Structures are given as structure tokens and as C-alpha cells.
Amino acid sequence: MPVKAYRSALIHSIANPRDVGSDASYRYFEDGLLLVEDGHVVRVGDAQALLQDLNGVDITEFPNALITPGFIDTHIHYPQTGMIASYGAQLLDWLNTYTFPAEGAFHDRDHAAKTAKVFLDELLRNGTTTALVFGTVHPQSVDAFFEAALERRLRMIAGKVLMDRNAPDYLTDTAESGDAESRALIERWHGKGRLAYAVTPRFAPTSSPEQLALAGTLFHDYPGLYMHTHLSENVQEIDWVKALFPERSGYLDVYDHHNLIGPRAVFAHGVHLCDAECARLGETGSAVAFCPTSNLFLGSGLFDLEQAETHGIRVGLGTDVGGGTSFSQLRSLSEAYKVMQLKGQNLDPFKALYLATLGSARALYLDDRIGNFEAGKEADFIVLDYQATPLLGFRLQHARSIAERLFALITLGDDRVIKATYALGEKVHDRDDGRPVSA
Template sequence: MTTVNAYRAAILHCLADPADAAAGQAHEYFEDGLLVIEDGRVARVGPAAELLPGLGDVPVTEYPDALIVPGFIDTHIHYPQTGMIASYGEQLLDWLNTYTFPTEQRFGDPAHARQVAEFFLAELLRNGTTTALVFGSVHKASVDAFFEAAQTLDLRMIAGKVLMDRNAPEGLTDTPESGYADSKALIERWHGKGRLHYAVTPRFAPTSTPEQLALAGQLFHEYPGLYMHTHLSENLKEIEWVKALFPERTGYLDVYDHYRLIGPRSVFAHGVHVCDEECARLGETGSAVAFCPTSNLFLGSGLFDLAKLERHGVRVGLGTDVGAGTSFSQLQTLNEAYKVMQLQGEKLDPFKSLYLATLGGARALYLDDRIGNFASGKDADFVVLDYRATPLLGYRLDQAKDLAERLFALMMLGDDRAVKETFAAGRSVHRRA
């Protein structure tokens, strides 16, 4: 039996990258819009006055003083680090040893992994994020727990077991063979099940031997549609360490390239210190980079050069990078992204910001045929943003002269409180109390 529902509010979604489209052609906006959902997919979107007469007895949910946008897409986040978010005072390598590794050791306990996975997903949905590319821990049970929780909510999620066979505590290391075998078992259990996808996940080059990276590259090409998710050139000391560990390679990206871990659906987090040659290689191979402003500022890693990457055609998405990142909120992440660009003498337009958090993220993940905007037939993942979420936000929006100003104010002043309701595959999965 077909289920049809409709939702009425202001509606905004991206049609293309504002950098590539003619003025006004990159987005579509309906001041009084209607979004019609049929069996968990978008059926129609448009002006309410045009669509309402043809609805018949379809139920319509109205949201006054609200904006409906596509569900946010997080292209880099660590669910085992939820409990250590906002840990004080280290740069990347010391931060890993002081906070990350001790926290992740607890995920060998399936009960602990389930509890954190459920909390993590609830927090994502509370912030309007409906799809994420997620690090598990080295433990197979951590990924089982995550996918079980995501499947219950029918979310489109991507995750993988971390691969680490050196330069980490004994309780967090696997071997090339066990990492391959565990990952393969998880792929066969979860990849393509419902809306779930698997990512081969070497943590970063320093924590995997050449043998493990070789097997990871082999695995990446063994199954259609797999992702590869790792870190790249986040911190200058990290880059020097990679040079010492792989002296035969010409650079950090060349390590991954050598082991066949680069190409479509390869997502490299951070990329703060990539050179033009590396950008060109990322662009020509169809790889993507996750822009993680809150963690790059928090750990003092540097400023992400969005303009340079885009000049080389690199696909870029937005990542919160919890727990080095300081918020699950994509609105707050865009707040910090704007400041990162300002520090480099660049502007981040509010429509470009929305693109990065929605359709741009979907494109980075090669999912723009399924999510990212309200094109007919796409998954009905969407968020209702409350213009009156806080007194200050409401007051500021009363002064706004146009849509761009309202959108920018939402990104500067909004956070989880601005998310009134979140839908995944047409079903409400979070409603603010």
C-alpha cells in the first residue's frame, strides 16, 4: 500500500555547485513550499498553491516560521570518540595517545559499543545529520553495533572497522591478515544491506604497515561500491612521520596511491597541507576530501584551502570530525568554515555552505543520485529548521532583508536547537521536545 505525506513550510535545496552554475541557478527556493513524500522518497516539491489542489486527502503537516532543507551529510566523523569530545590541550599525535587510544580500547565490549552507537546516532539526528561517513574502532564488534543501530532507523550510513597494525597500543592493533578477514566478514554482512555501505578504513598511514595497506587496497577493489576512508596531511608533524616511515614514497598521498587506496569513493579527511600536485592527483582520480574546520582549528592543524582543492576539481564535503571536532552540528561547523575562509581572505557564500553540507557532501560520497536535494525519486531525508529556535535567532531573522541573509544568520547563530524535526526515508527520526 502506498503511503503519501506532505510537508508545508519554506523549502530550499541545491541544484548545483554555486561555483559552477549561473547566478540564481544553483538552488531552488519556495517561500511557501510543499514537499510530497511517497513511500520514503521525494515525489514532488514546489509552491504550495500549485501542489495542494492535486493532493486530495493526503495529510499535510505545516511548519510555520520554519525552513525545510535536505538532511545534512557528514563526510568524516569518529563514533568511538563521542565520549572524549572537547578534550583539552594537545595537537594531533599527542592527542591520539592521550585521549583517543584509551577511549577506543573500550569498544571491544559489544555492550559499550551498542550504547555509544545509539547515543551517537541520536546526536547526529538531533543535529539534522541523516548520512555520515563514520570511523568505527579496530574492534569488529564496534562496526556491528553501529550498523545494527543505523539499520533499525533505516539510515543511509557508511562505516568501517579501523585497520591498525603498528604504532598503537596492543589492545588496539590487529594484523594485516586479521584486519582483512574481519573487514571482509563485515562487508559481506552489511554492505548494501538496506541503506548501509562499507568503508575500508586504515586509520592513517603511520598506523598501518605496508603489508596491511597492500591488503586494504586489495580489499577495496574486491567488492563493487565500497568506500575507502582515511586521514591525509592533517598536521605537519604527522607528515614528517609519514616521510620517515615511507622514505621510498614521494609524499603522503603517494603512499595511498601506491597501495591502490585512491579513486572514486576514496575520502581523505582534512587535507590541510596538500600541495598542488597532490590536489591534481586527487582531482583526476575522482577522490574526495572532507573539510573539517572545527577540528583543524581545535588541534591547531592549520587552515583548509578550499579554493586550491576546487581549482583541481577535487570533490569536497563537510566533516565535523567528532571527537577532535567540537560539535555534531553542521550549522556550527559551517560557522567555523566561514571563519577559516575569512582568515585566508576568501568568502564562503551561504548558498555554497548549504551545498557543502547537502548536495556537495552527497557528490563527494557518490550518492548524489540518491540524496542531497529534493529531486524526484531521491530518498526523503530532510530537516525542519526553526526560525524561532532561540530569542536571538528569531530577533536577528526579523531584521533579515533576503534569503541569503536569513540562511547566513542560521549558520552563524544556529545549532542543535534550530533542528525542529529530522526525517530519514520519509519517517520522523527526531522531534525536538
């Protein structure tokens, strides 16, 4: 395939600001050029310097814009797309009132396929090119999702929910059927295209010890599998876990005991972790998905990013739709900034960029493939429009640095800012066309 070039202001993370300082954590080119061949990054740098070596290359220019790597969502529920913005409840009531009835409809393959399309359209409209995704207990929900993602050549990770107790009968499997259905899905989808499978117990209260044990075995039976579940989101939830598993020392220990911990294990939320649990997550290479809009919307609490990183935990950013209130990782970062303010911490714009891109790639052990513009990585990127709204355009007239520009995009931005989304170097969303590219 011919080399393609994209010219605009351009920024990407190269390290965690915590490790190297904010100024050394990114590369920025006021007039940048991104070279792509066969869906992968060839080079990135200053346009004037790179153009000297280019002859006959097709150049797409984006004035008044900023190119960044595609956003990565480390925790989201595609079956909850139709119930986002459901009013007024904390976690456990919210599950029973809204979530379980909505997920019951996914026994219908056509319903799952239609929702998967809407879900992926929303991700791409918001600049998200990779996500770790919950399905439902129904295997057909995962089939429908992976079919839609494969068609668009997206890097997606998903799995069938395992849930054999403490849920409505129409949403439960058994330890044995959940294991068998998961294995069939793994054989069918794991490693196909850019897809990967996640063993997905919903959370400890809805799986019996027998199901958790089988899930732990399954997690280690296939190379490259993920494990995706919830952890310490809500105080009532934590008390429930203690009552159900009195023999265990805490919530994390339930998963640890059943071998559901380690590299590529991603635990959503982690709002109420003690230092010992954080140390265990860090030493095992596990990850936590920070989901600020959901934690605020459901009144779950404030995630302690400083505590997590002090213990070496890999932290990614998640929207947690439908408990989360937006598909936009810009909105997630805006709320993350406020959460950290309330914790007496600070989220500078370069740390925010890291969390939404390279940091989330590291949480998923995918930073060798995605997350920034290093040569050879997959060319997933987005174009942010500096003139997306009148207020944003006016604010940026007064910006004196890329830090100010980036922070304004985070604070004022949403899906309207995403001018275009590219996956493997091909456009998969064009805002100005008014419809998804695949439509």
C-alpha cells in the same frame, strides 16, 4: 504508502555555486510543499500550485521554519563521542592521550552498542541523516553501529579500523586479521538496507606496507565499497609519514601506491596539500572531507577550499567528532566561513548549503539518492526553526532575503534549530518531544 505533504519555506541545492553562480545554484520556495511517497520525494514546489492537484493528502505544516535536505557528514568517529571536548593537544599527542584509551573500551560489545545509540541520537538531533563513520579496530564496534543504524533505516557508511603498528597493543590487529575481519563485516553488512562499508586504515603511520597493500586489494574486490582515512592533517604527521615511507614522493603517494585512491575514496582534512597532490585527487575522482572545527581545535591549519576545487576535487563537510567540537553541521559551516575568511576567500550561504548537502552527497557518490529534493530521491530532510532562540528570532525579523536568513541560521544556529529530522520520510527526531523518536 499514502502520499504525505510537508508545507513550509523550503530550499535545496541543485548545483555547485562555483559552476553556475550562487543565484542559479538553489531553488527556494517561500511557501513550499514537499510531497513524499514510500520514503522518496515525489515533487517539490510552490504550495499554492501543487495543492490544486491534491485531494485527501495529509499535510503537515511548519510555520516560521525552513525545510532543507538532511545534512551529510563526510568524516566522523563514533567511538570518540565520549571524549569530545578533551583539553589541549595537537594531533599526535591528542591521539595518544585521549583517543586510543577511549577506543580501547570498544572491545566490549555492550559499550559499543550504548555509544552507537548516543551517537546516532546526536546526529539526528543535529539534523545529520547520512555519515561516513570510523569504528575502532574491534569488529564488534562496527556490528553494534550498523545494527543501530539499520534499526532506524538510516543511510550510513562505516568500517573497522585497520592498524597494525605504531599504536597500543590493545588496539592493533595484523595485516592478515584486519583483512579477514573486514571481509567478514563486508559480507554481513555492505548493501544491507541503506548501509555501506568503508575500508578504513586509520592513517598511513599506523599501517604497515603489507596492511596497506591488502587494504588496497580489498577496496577493489567488492563493488561499491568506500575507502576512508586521514591525509595531511598536521605538519608533524606529514614528517612522520615521510620518515616511515622514504621511498614515496609524499603522503598521498603512499595511498596511491597501494591502490587506496579513486572514486569513493574519502580523505579527511587535506589541510597541507600541494598542487600536485590536489591534481592527483581531482583526476582520480577522490574526495576530501573539510573538517573546520577539528582543524581549528587541534591547531592543524586552514583548509584551502579554492585550491581543492580548482583541481576538481570533490569536497564534503565533516565534523570529525571527537577532534571536532560539535555534531552540528551548522557549527561546522560557521567555522568554515571563518577559515575561509582567514584564507582570503568567501563562503556565501548558498555555497554553505551545498557543502552540507548536495556537495557532500557528491563527495560520497550518493547524489543520485540523497542531497536535494529531486523527484525519486530518498526523503531525508530536516526542519529548521526560525524561532529556535530569542536572538535568532530577533535577528530574522530584520532579514531581507533568504540569503540573510540562511546565513543567520548558519552563524547563530546549533542543535536547538533542528525542530525535526526525517529519514525516508519518517520522523526520527522531534526536538519538542524532548527525546529521540526511537526511544
